[in-house]
Every structure is written in C-alpha cells, then in structure tokens.
Amino acid sequence: MADQDAVVPGHTYRIGAVSRLTGVPADTLRVWERRYSVVSPVRSDSGTRLYGPDDVSRLTLIKRLVDRGDAISSVANLTLDQLRERIRGTDLPEQKSQPERPCRVMVIGSSLAARLRREAHLLDDIDFVGLYDSREAFFAAERPAIAPDLSVLEYPTVHGDQVREIGELAARCGAARAILVYTFASRATLDRLDARRLIPKRAPLNPRELRQWCLSRPAQAPAEDAEDPLDLSLPIPSRRFADADLIRIAAASPTVRCECPHHLVDLVLSLNAFERYSAECEDRNAEDAALHAYLHASTARARTLMEAALARVVAAEGIALAAPEGEI
Known part of the structure; x- marks a missing residue:
C-alpha cells in the first residue's frame, strides 16, 4: 500500500x-x-x-x-x-399511494396538541384519536377503543434520566410507531432511544411531515448486503462491566436451566479482547488504519449490545456485583 x-x-x-x-x-x-x-x-x-x-x-x-x-x-x-x-x-418507508383508511394518530404535548387542534381541518386523512396537553391528561383519560397507528410525543428538552419515562409512555400509547418531537437533547441521550420503536425528530413537526409518516409502510428489513455505516465521529462507548464483574457473573450459579449467563460472559470477554486488539492495530498499522478504525467501532457497538443483554440476565438472576454497575 x-x-x-x-x-x-x-x-x-x-x-x-x-x-x-x-x-x-x-x-x-x-x-x-x-x-x-x-x-x-x-x-x-x-x-x-x-x-x-x-x-x-x-x-x-x-x-x-x-x-x-x-x-x-x-x-x-x-x-x-x-x-x-x-x-x-x-430512511422513511415507501408511501402507500391509496391508504385504506385514515391514519389514527395520538399526540401528547401541550403546544403540539394545541397546534394540531387548530390545523385538524387541513389533515382530513388523519384521524386524531387523542390530543393530550400533558402526560397527566393522557393517563387520566379513557383509552381509545382502537389503538393508534402512530403516537407523537412532545418533549421540549430530553435528558438521560427521561429515556425510560419516554419509552414507557410510548408503550402505553399502544402504537406500532412513535415519534419523539424534541427541541434540545444531547446526541448521547438520543442514541439511547430505541430507534425501531421511538424515532427522534427535532421540532417543529409540520402537517406535511406528519402526513408523510402516516402514509408510510412499516419499515422492511434491510437487504442482506446493505451496509450500516458507522459514525466514527461518535466516542467509543465505555465498558459496562469490569473484568472482576464478569468473573463474578461467570462464577455465579444460574437459576435458569441453561448456560446463557456463562456464554454471554464469554462473548463479552471475547469482544473486549478483540476491541483492544483492533484499537492497537489502528494505532500501529498505518497502512490499514481505516479498516481497523471501522473494526474497532463495529466491535464496540457489538460489545455494547451484548453488555445490555448481560445486564438483563444479571438483574433476572439477582447477581450482586463487586461494585455498582456502571461505566468503568
């Protein structure tokens, strides 16, 4: 080279x-x-x-x-x-040319709900099954008999400690898809949202965009050879478990009738090792630095997913770690 x-x-x-x-x-x-x-x-x-x-x-x-x-x-x-x-x-799914019925939409958020009340006459192809000024108003109201196709949640600001609340609210709405309309949020916070269920959209959300979401088909699985490019400008996520924690988890006797906890630990340890290896190659091997930067970021993303799975197993098994779970 x-x-x-x-x-x-x-x-x-x-x-x-x-x-x-x-x-x-x-x-x-x-x-x-x-x-x-x-x-x-x-x-x-x-x-x-x-x-x-x-x-x-x-x-x-x-x-x-x-x-x-x-x-x-x-x-x-x-x-x-x-x-x-x-x-x-x-990446919005392809639109249907002739929807069979109006799209059922639920909206939670004071300014957005007020705006859509004023503009509802411009959206005759959308059936608003609920326009709530607040979460409290939504929880106090009687649920619609038929679940919405799309829920729109308005949060002017979004912080990390609200991610769980927003996810639970989206689940309570019962829609297959949900849009989070926000004004200010950090990239790290938005990355924690479940992109398959909750899609962040910076305010404002105009009627044309809402109609576009309503007319879209559910997203189809990507082709097998489709590449998901990594964003190398984002920081590599920190490890969730120290080596001592992983050893403790592996040594615990599982209550489930399988070896999944042990296998997960093996996977995370292997990913940790390869992540370190690819980072060293990125630093030392100048000729193939671009490839190793991609491998390093890809491995870190895979490791983060497996750590999340392991954290769920740890919680289900009631395994006590040496230190509070968190970044190391």
Missing part, C-alpha cells in the same frame, strides 16, 4: 484511506472539496490533506444521500447533525 494512504498521528487519515472508508473516490473527493467545501481537511507540512473522524462521518453520510438522489450542492454544507436527521428522513 502506498505511503500516501497511511495514517498520521492523532487518528487523522490521508485521502486514500478516507476514500476506502467512505466509498468516495479520491478524485471525486477533491472535486467536492474544491467546488462545495464539503470538508476542510488540515494540511501537513508537506501539503498532504489530513482528515479527522468528523470528516469521515460527514463524507459517509453525504455519499449515502447523493446515492439516494440528493444533489451534492443541497447537502454539502449541512451540519453533521442535519445530515444525520436527513438520513433518518430518507
């Missing part, structure tokens, strides 16, 4: 590595930078372009949008958060 593809200190990448990681040809990348300023890489003393994780994430999302039909000029100057939100919009 040529030297121009090597990584430089600080986890910045040269153009060849970025091209392989994002799928954007190097020549196309140079054109996008010159004409549209999609990213602004720093330059080394010798004039070589050096890209950071944010640049890689921007280019990955921009390529997805361009591949789906967006003009490069329309997405080149969007922020990283705007690109992520636009991706969620393009």
